[in-house]
Amino acid sequence: VKVGGVPYRSVWREGDRVAIVDQTLLPFEFSVARLDTLGQAAEAIRSMRVRGAPLIGATAAYGLVLAMREDASDAGLSAAARELLATRPTAVNLRWAVERMRARLSPLRADAREAAAWAEADAIAEEDVDLNRAIARHGLPLLREVAARKQRVNVLTHCNAGWLAAVDGGTALAPIYLAHDQGLDIHVWVDETRPRNQGLLTAWELAGHGVPNTLVADNAGGHLMQRGEVDLVIVGADRVSARGDVCNKIGTYLKALAARDCGVPFYAAVPGPTIDWNADDALRDIPIEQRDGTEVREVSGRLDGRRVRVGIGDPAMAVSNPAFDVTPARLVTGLITDRGVVPATAEGLSALHGENVA
Amino acid sequence: VKVGGVPYRSVWREGDRVAIVDQTLLPFEFSVARLDTLGQAAEAIRSMRVRGAPLIGATAAYGLVLAMREDASDAGLSAAARELLATRPTAVNLRWAVERMRARLSPLRADAREAAAWAEADAIAEEDVDLNRAIARHGLPLLREVAARKQRVNVLTHCNAGWLAAVDGGTALAPIYLAHDQGLDIHVWVDETRPRNQGLLTAWELAGHGVPNTLVADNAGGHLMQRGEVDLVIVGADRVSARGDVCNKIGTYLKALAARDCGVPFYAAVPGPTIDWNADDALRDIPIEQRDGTEVREVSGRLDGRRVRVGIGDPAMAVSNPAFDVTPARLVTGLITDRGVVPATAEGLSALHGENVA
DSSP states (O other), X not given: OEETTEEOOSEEEETTEEEEEOTTSTTTOOOEEEEOSHHHHHHHXXXXXXXXXXXXXXXXXXXXXXXXXXXXXXXXXXHHHHHHHTTOSSOHHHXXXXXXXXXXXXXXXXXXXXXXXXXXXXXXXXHHHHHHHHHHHHHHHHHHHHHTTSSSEEEEEOSOOSTTTSSSSOSTTHHHHHHHHTTOOEEEEEEOOTTTTTHHHHHHHHHHTTOOEEEEOGGGHHHHHHTTOOSEEEEXXXXXXXXXXXXXXXXXXXXXXXXXXXXXXXXXXXXXXXEETTOSSHHHHSOOOBOOTHHHHEEEEEETTEEEEEEOSOTTSOBOOBOEEEEOGGGOSEEEETTEEEOSSHHHHHGGGSSOOO | OEETTEEOOSEEEETTEEEEEOTTSTTTOOOEEEEOSHHHHHHHHHTTSSOSHHHHHHHXXXXXXXXXXXXXXXXXXXXXXXXXXTTOSSOHHHHHHHHHHHHHHTTSOHHHHHXXXXXXXXXXXXHHHHHHHHHHHHHHHHHHHHHTTSSOEEEEEOSXXXXXXXXXXXXXXXXXXXXXXXXXXXXXXXXXXXXXXXXXXXXXXXXXXXXXXXXXXGGGHHHHHHTTOOSEEEEOOSEEETTOOEXXXXXXXXXXXXXXXXXXXXXXXXXXXXXXXXXXXXXXXXXXXXXXXHHHHXXXXXXXXXXXXXXXXXXXXXXXXXXXXXXXXXXXXXXXXXXXXXXXXXXXXXXXXXXXXX
């Protein structure tokens, strides 16, 4: 993607360093940070300087590269994998990337590991971009279908599943960008997505690409769907179970319920590495991250040109801050995968092990 | 209710002035404001210094008193009623109170109107407190029923329907306060309620009364219900149609959907003046207020001890800010009215025209 005319990704290799866009500063400030150590990579994931399931995976892969520079022994590899896996529990791309890196590096001699790690992490990043291109292509017909019967296509999305959440291109937003580029009149309702307000990242991304969008409070989506203002809901996913349950940013389930109640199709965009073949019933099998209550008690904003965090209530008040919820497969119209749009069922997903399905 | 040991209501007569708690300063600052003119009363309602359907009604009644001091002619009465009715379109208590005042004052000579207006507005305020006491009594058995089978009763509420939203006592919170006073172990999940964050008023109220409560983002309620963490949802209402559709703060519909999906009972607390006997299908018949986008673009908070409003995104971004939504009667387990708990149906509600039903 281009920002101010300059091509960017959300994570990239810069010589022997790793560069990221520091997303905790957005949408106020576009700033690139460099990661030189495993510790910095783990911190970037934990503090959500990088976030979004695919990007967490790619950053973890690069984190293992940095770890190999520090200690390429078997013990060093294990410890680094452990440290990265402990950063965030829900997005399965993290585990997928770490396991892929370990499988590649473990058989090698220690002194061959750093070079191989760079190559493998680069491959993970490149493949992620390809997966998202495929998701864009497969999702496009869903938008074209709406455009065939009405002027403007209104999509509602929750959280940020754009290029900032992936290496480039995005998952949920990928078909939207493609549709816009192909001249469809497409407008996006953007959920604010408290407590971290990732909706502001989405609004920033979409505006940067020229896609008309409107920010709404997380409470508004049901009302919009009741009034016929939403043609389609498309969200990303942090982990999808083998039977098609979608674990995604907290609040997604509420939108899926409203979509079902109002007859609005509800899709999740899901690259292969987001599927957890070991999870079946997501409510039972997928751990939900509980984050610090400060994220709810405080809000990031801009005051007199500077970025500040303000308290919105009593600092002593009790807060609960689950970061994800589960949308049961029964509420999901379909999964837009890199292999095609499939039903959110064990059968639909199992096809992804085989040939291209669409 | 007592604040710092001193008894308060949300609106009261103070000699020949009207006093209110300025709710735009809460939860940071508890401050009393005085209203001397119709214009001040209208502004207080419009800017949400006072909010909550019952309190809007009572404040409008007092606003007409102040108007009678300025111009007690028929033209003055009509103009004042028009000005107040234009402040906020959704809560029907406003119309109810204004019409009741007009019916009382219209037949009188102009010079008798001010005194009669004070008496009628005082009566409306007193009656509101009585209605809420009745709601507390009728709602209590619902909480006792849960307490009979488990230690702690977990209630989820949206927005603020406590004493701050009524003259005193509250609607949705009234049974909760009574249950707590009677020794039940009751805990409240408090939705933040973006964009105006009335959940922080609720958390402040509950804490002041010693009721354990936990603030959550609006996105979290579905997740909590999926996990069995909510025994009961109780919300207030801004207008209930004659067939039992509940128009309430934006986002209520999403919680009702989750409650239905998870088998959690969903109740609205509804004093008589909140029922609009002229509305049937709420989606068709009840106007939904669209408020300024600034409420979404900015957040009130506290920074270094002072109250500030911070921008959370691009000031130029498009925002939609509907203030209410409609929960269809089919999703409502029951209405806790001042006459008893009734089904959310035309038959259930019609009983309220007659004798006490519970």
